Amino acid sequence: MDGDDSKVLKGAERYKAGVLKYKQMGYWIPDYEPRETDIIAVFRITPQDGVDPEEAAAAVAGESSTATWTVVWTDRLTATEKYRAKAYRVDQVPNAPDQYFAYIAYDLDLFENGSIANLTASIIGNVFGFKPLKALRLEDMRLPTAYVKTFMGPATGIVVERERLDKFGRPLLGATVKPKLGLSGRNYGRVVYEALKGGLDFTKDDENINSQPFMHWRERFLYCMEAVNKAQAATGEVKGTYLNVTAATMEDMYERAEFAKELGSNIVMIDLVIGYTAIQSMANWARKNDMILHLHRAGHSTYTRQKSHGVSFRVIAKWMRLAGVDHIHAGTVVGKLEGDPATTKGYYDICREEFNPMCLEHGLFFDQDWASLNKLMPVASGGIHAGQMHQLIDLLGEDVVLQFGGGTIGHPMGIAAGATANRVALEAMILARNEGRDILAEGPDILADAAKSCSPLRAALDVWKDVTFNYTSTDTPDFVPTATASV
Ligand SMILES: O=C(COP(=O)(O)O)[C@H](O)[C@H](O)COP(=O)(O)O
Numbered sequence: 001m002d003g004d005d006s007k008v009l010k011g012a013e014r015y016k017a018g019v020l021k022y023k024q025m026g027y028w029i030p031d032y033e034p035r036e037t038d039i040i041a042v043f044r045i046t047p048q049d050g051v052d053p054e055e056a057a058a059a060v061a062g063e064s065s066t067a068t069w070t071v072v073w074t075d076r077l078t079a080t081e082k083y084r085a086k087a088y089r090v091d092q093v094p095n096a097p098d099q100y101f102a103y104i105a106y107d108l109d110l111f112e113n114g115s116i117a118n119l120t121a122s123i124i125g126n127v128f129g130f131k132p133l134k135a136l137r138l139e140d141m142r143l144p145t146a147y148v149k150t151f152m153g154p155a156t157g158i159v160v161e162r163e164r165l166d167k168f169g170r171p172l173l174g175a176t177v178k179p180k181l182g183l184s185g186r187n188y189g190r191v192v193y194e195a196l197k198g199g200l201d202f203t204k205d206d207e208n209i210n211s212q213p214f215m216h217w218r219e220r221f222l223y224c225m226e227a228v229n230k231a232q233a234a235t236g237e238v239k240g241t242y243l244n245v246t247a248a249t250m251e252d253m254y255e256r257a258e259f260a261k262e263l264g265s266n267i268v269m270i271d272l273v274i275g276y277t278a279i280q281s282m283a284n285w286a287r288k289n290d291m292i293l294h295l296h297r298a299g300h301s302t303y304t305r306q307k308s309h310g311v312s313f314r315v316i317a318k319w320m321r322l323a324g325v326d327h328i329h330a331g332t333v334v335g336k337l338e339g340d341p342a343t344t345k346g347y348y349d350i351c352r353e354e355f356n357p358m359c360l361e362h363g364l365f366f367d368q369d370w371a372s373l374n375k376l377m378p379v380a381s382g383g384i385h386a387g388q389m390h391q392l393i394d395l396l397g398e399d400v401v402l403q404f405g406g407g408t409i410g411h412p413m414g415i416a417a418g419a420t421a422n423r424v425a426l427e428a429m430i431l432a433r434n435e436g437r438d439i440l441a442e443g444p445d446i447l448a449d450a451a452k453s454c455s456p457l458r459a460a461l462d463v464w465k466d467v468t469f470n471y472t473s474t475d476t477p478d479f480v481p482t483a484t485a486s487v
């Protein structure tokens with residue numbers, strides 16, 4: 001094409017058969033002011049060498065909305081200017097000369113109401129394999145109220161979950177049953193009973209426990225619910241165990257969920273790998289059946305962890321709040337798995353706030369109003385132990401489930417003692433916080449004092465005292481963090 005190839009072409013020139021730049025086709029509109037009802041996505045783009053970043057942004061807008069590689073006259077049968085996504089801003093990423101943040105606005109009419117599958121087919125569809133880009137990452141999205149309101153949101157929500165469990169003013173405590181695979185139903189149920197009787201609120205199936213030859217699902221559900229009922233009778237507290245209903249088909253998942261309900265379970269669990277449509281179906285089921293729905297984010301790190309390509313977990317957290325799960329694994333900062341403090345704070349805010357103000361330091365690129373959707377309980381899990389209680393409460397706050405799998409079941413005095421150590425550590429720390437003490441600075445002393453009258457806590461502190469996971473985070477914010485982030 002001759003002349004200025006960054007200008008939007010008009011009339012006959014625009015619709016002549018052939019190939020045009022995406023900018024010429026109208027996908028780069030630098031003076032576009034997004035409408036209140038537009039969905040906005042910010043992508044991190046790494047253009048191929050020699051590709052103009054604005055053209056790359058326009059290409060992303062094109063391929064994630066209406067365009068193909070060549071001019072098609074059938075565009076003229078549509079309200080094409082409305083349906084074209086519009087790249088309107090490109091900023092260099094701080095300290096990454098080959099990367100750019102591209103802002104793209106999408107008209108609401110491009111999307112079906114209440115469907116994560118439909119949203120994602122556009123926003124993370126073809127575009128991630130696009131040749132002019134070396135890499136592409138979806139960093140954040142602004143979801144307009146008009147769109148948020150087409151979703152049901154969390155089936156139960158934090159407020160109602162606490163009321164059903166009759167537990168207030170402190171984080172909830174859980175544990176993932178270990179070993180992850182291989183226990184028989186009877187032994188599995190014993191682990192659950194010991195952990196709940198010892199002081200935990202919840203136990204949980206691990207992500208990969210479904211219905212294997214060593215323990216079929218009905219066997220697990222029967223022994224687990226026997227354990228829950230006995231532990232409730234022994235302690236006088238409400239207890240729960242996340243029964244993982246993840247299975248090969250929706251029919252199997254419904255069957256398992258119905259059986260969990262029949263046995264009196266207050267919670268069921270699914271894995272992120274079941275897919276967005278299955279998650280939304282299970283959220284609808286949970287809402288109709290007064291069931292808390294726990295989501296384990298199994299698989300997310302395959303596409304969330306690397307900064308240059310994939311989808312940020314903050315976007316997954318937003319989609320999951322829309323989709324309607326009640327619990328979501330959101331990181332621990334101090335544990336065994338990836339979790340920068342500032343980035344993690346952004347995820348927790350997405351789960352728990354009514355309104356997220358823009359906060360680049362925590363990776364939040366936009367204001368986000370949650371329009372009265374229920375709050376989603378974040379779950380901190382993965383390599384944590386009682387000796388970190390002060391850090392966990394300081395970093396993650398009160399509306400969170402703290403899950404100690406190895407940190408309960410690996411206790412030298414047994415599973416119930418492991419649970420007691422965690423419960424005593426938690427209650428000592430909440431009491432100290434409520435008395436106005438500086439728990440971050442005084443945490444180790446508070447724990448040591450509590451351990452004087454609790455030998456299980458003493459043993460936990462002794463055995464895990466030196467365990468930390470100090471590695472450099474991969475997924476860090478690009479904008480200078482403010483003082484130490486606490487959620
Ligand atoms: O099995 C565990 C934790 O076990 P343990 O407590 O013994 O380490 C969970 O699968 C991880 O928390 C998942 O990670 P994330 O919560 O980051 O999704």
Ligand SMILES: [Mg+2]
Pocket residue numbers: 176206207
């Ligand atoms: Mg696990």
